[in-house]
Amino acid sequence: MRVNEFPGCSLYNSVGKLFCRCCKVQLPLIKSSITHHLKTEKHKVNHEQWLAKHGEDSEIKEYLTEYFEQHKDEAYGTLDADLLLYRYRTVESCMANGIPIEKINGLRPLLERAGKSLTGSEHLKMFIPKIEERELAKLRVEHEDEFVAIIFDGTTRLGEAMNVCTRFCPADFSAIIKRLVAFKTVAKHMDGTGLFKLLSIIIAKQLQISYDKVVCGGCDSCSTNGVARRSLKTLCTGMSSFLCVSHTLHHTGEHMGLDTVEEFLTPLLMLISHSESAKSIWKQLTGTAMVAYSTIRWWSRWEVMKMLGTYFHHLSEFIDTLIERGIGDATTRQLKHVYTTKTVALQLELAAAMDMEILCTTTYKMEGDGLEILLVYDALEAIRNKGRTLGDDASSLPILAGLMRAKKKLILGTPVRDYFEAPWNAYFTGTITKLPTTNAGVWEVTFSDGNKLDYDTEPEIRQVLDVTKMEQWQPLVTKLKGGFTYLENRLTNNCDSPYHLKVQHEATKLLRAFDPSLASGLVDANYVDALRTIDPLVEHDLIDKMKAELPFYLSACSSASLVVDHGDVKEFTTKVLKWWALADKSKFPAWAVAARIVFSFTPNSAACERVFSLLKFMFGDQQWAALGDYIQAALMLKYNERAVG
Structure with missing residues (x-):
């Protein structure tokens, strides 16, 4: 019975006694003793070597032999163990690769070339529960x-x-x-x-x-x-x-009220989901394949928005080509209607969407299986900081600002905002007070302090146009802020209780204590006390022990001088795990247990x-x-x- 409880561990039964095949030792039948042996470093090394040489085949044969000895009424129990193993492995391979068992009937002549006979798929299905059981x-x-x-x-x-x-x-x-x-x-x-x-x-x-x-x-x-x-x-x-968190960012994107973009996207996504011809036309015009779209992630929708914004100058020809070739019917007519009646609004909203790339990249970053739990607090804080300053100046929405500046008609009184270095080191606002009269002329700007400055070229003057004073700026900022307001409400519990994230967000701030690259400059005794809000650390009575061990943990963190890239989750995870693997955890065992607990957490x-x-x-x-x-x-x-x- 113990052999079946620990499959794949190279245990076997001989005359009622339990042995470890790879370590060549007899084991007591006590479950805790067996578990302890299997977790020893000696067994792990021996087991890897044994598997490389023998694999699991012998264990599976023993398992099947023992099973049929206990269930003598089942068919095929008298077959040779090697044949049973072959049939078991055949079914297992089909299952792991999503191949319907019924297809074995058609593959049977090929599979039997190995010199082992099979049987019909209906009979082979008997191995499914055995594979699942193991x-x-x-x-x-x-x-x-x-x-x-x-x-x-x-x-x-x-x-x-x-x-x-x-x-x-x-x-x-x-x-x-x-x-x-x-x-x-x-x-x-x-x-x-x-x-x-x-x-x-x-x-x-x-x-x-x-x-x-x-x-x-x-x-x-x-x-x-x-x-x-x-x-x-x-x-x-x-x-x-x-x-x-990934779902939260998904909903953050949904709360940005880019109505014109949504009005255009709805028929477009319906069209490209059913028409390969439309995708082919797009590639011919732009030289780039149309991005794939998934209905279950906002960032996928953003990828489509980015594509449309990047190749906006091809949209008119794309729609006209669809109409000429009779592709799309009602959906194409809807695209044409939105594009022709709301061209400027569509282009501006697409530019605004492109400036929201931080939501896309953060979603990507937080969707992995690494130590995202140590990174998610700073990632969300970066988004919150962007939301707090959104629309304050052109730098907060550079793509939208660039487009609006390019489209702005230059007339007398057009607002300008420019930065002047030492000794001022400040921005000054002004207006255009003189336009060029010839191709070689200049744009004169009078600033709020009465000083005048000439700008020699059109690109120069456009670069300093004050977009915050343009009529489209604030309405677009307000639309985008709907998403940031949603996120802020979630993180501050200003929403229905099932969606509260405040406690979670504050917990992830504390969990950065287990990042050895940050701990020495972050953690003190009060910080450890604050970790009492993390339930499993309290449940396993770790906090007081962690406080006692704190000097040893911080010393290890300082002496290691771990340098990690917090923007690369895979590299970060690898280096942090390696640090904990190599650290002398005998000096701070409670921290090591706590780290294992925390590293099991995931924010997605x-x-x-x-x-x-x-x-x-x-x-x-x-x-x-x-x-x-x-x-x-x-x-x-x-x-x-x-x-x-």
């Missing part, structure tokens, strides 16, 4: 004694489905481990209570994780997920909660989104033809990057 057993072993974050999400895009992922940081800080632990399809919409019950079963029964080891619950802000997350907190009392639900993308890629629209256990096991094998075949 994967679930592996997951139980991997999660043993780890501090685990539970991330969950549902969708109706591909039918009613939901999935649960986990992440944790092992004691050696070798990596952030991500796992898909459940994928369920349901006949009807699952409410919050139903989702909570499912999560509690997955945690306690399927993964056999102690509730105090669940240190983080992550999801988006939909009401069903919120009910489930709050209910889960009653069981996992030391659990911190994080709403998905991107892990679940990737499962749904994987589902669509592997199964497409035919997913409902597959059995539920087949889908779950297949996605687990692929997402968890298991070696198959």
Whole structure:
């Protein structure tokens, strides 16, 4: 029984005694003793060497042999172990690659060239629950004694489905481990209570994780997920909660009232989603392929806006070509109408959208599986700072300002704003008081202090036009500020309670203590006291110990002089994990435990989104033809990057 509880760990049974094959030692049958042995560095090294030489094949054969000995009534139990292994591996490989089991019938002549006989797909399906059982057993072993974050999400895009992922940081800080632990399809919409019950079963029964080891619950802000997350907190009392920042930024973009852009985008996106000819015409005119569009991310919509703004000078010809070739009908006529009646408004709104690139780049940055939790506070603060100064001067919206300056008709009285260096070191405002009378003439500007200055060229004078005084500037700034106001309301709890982010945002500010490149200049005893707001650190009685160890931790941070690029999440994650892996954690063990807890946190639900993308890629629209256990096991094998075949 112990062998099956620890699959893939090179254990085997001999005359009722348990042995570790790769370490060549007998083990006690006590579960905790076995777990301790499997986590030793000696076993890990021996196991890697053993796997490189033998793989899992012998274990799977033993598993199948033992299974059929216990279930003698099942068919094919008398077959040779090598043949059973071949059939098992065949089914496993098909599952991991999204190949319907039924297709094995057509591939059977080819597959049997290996010298092993197969059987029909209906009979091979008997291996599906066995493959799923071994994967679930592996997951139980991997999660043993780890501090685990539970991330969950549902969708109706591909039918009613939901999935649960986990992440944790092992004691050696070798990596952030991500796992898909459940994928369920349901006949009807699952409410919050139903989702909570499912999560509690997955945690306690399927993964056999102690509730105090669940240190983080992550999801988006939909009401069903919120009910489930709050209910889960009653069981996992030391659990911190994080709403998905990427979804928040998605909604921030939606609250920017670029009405003309939306009026143009609606028919355009409908057109390009159904017409390859339209995409081909666009590429012929611009020399660039039309960007792909996804309905589930605002930044994808922004990519289309950026494309339209960049190639705005081609839009008229693009629309006219569509009309000439009879492509699009009503949608094309709508494009023509918006473009011809609102040309200026459309171009200005597209330029304003392009100046919002920080939302796109931050969404990209926060959607990974690294240590985004240590970076998200500063990333959101950068967006807030942009919102606070938005529209104050041309530098806050440089693309929009450049376009407005280029379009402005130069007349007497046109406002100007220019910067003068020492000894003034200040901006001065003025107006154009003289226009050139010849091609060689100059533009005279009279400033508020009475001084006059000549500008020799048109580009020079346009560069200092005061866009904040132009009539289109403030209305466009107001539109954009709708998004920043939404974000600010979320971060200050000036919204409905299910969408509150204030506590989360303040927590992420404190969690920067675990970034060794910042800690020495940031953390003191009061800072550690403030960490009492992080529930799992209190649950595991770490705060007082961390205060006692603080000098040793700060000394290690100072002496290491870690230099990281906080703009590169992948590099940042790699270097921070390496620092923690190599540090002498015996001097600050409580900080090491706390770091493992914190590193399991994630400010996004991107892990679940990737499962749904994987589902669509592997199964497409035919997913409902597959059995539920087949889908779950297949996605687990692929997402968890298991070696198959």
